[in-house]
Amino acid sequence: MYVVCGEHLEQAIDEFVEVYEMPPDLYELEEVSLTDWTAPNRCTFCDRPPKYLVV
Numbered sequence: 660m661y662v663v664c665g666e667h668l669e670q671a672i673d674e675f676v677e678v679y680e681m682p683p684d685l686y687e688l689e690e691v692s693l694t695d696w697t698a699p700n701r702c703t704f705c706d707r708p709p710k711y712l713v714v
């Protein structure tokens with residue numbers, strides 16, 4: 660699972676495909692609310708606030 664900013668979305672997708680050999684599902688963080696999970700407050704690849712969830 661990757662939580663990324665807009666700039667690193669492509670990188671996250673690339674890595675996901677490499678690792679899992681299938682395309683990930685994309686969600687906008689604003690649209691997902693998981694009760695038992697709190698989104699990290701920074702991107703996986705940089706210090707920006709994340710915008711997308713790649714799973």
Ligand SMILES: [Zn+2]
Nearest residue numbers: 664667702705
């Ligand atoms: Zn980033």
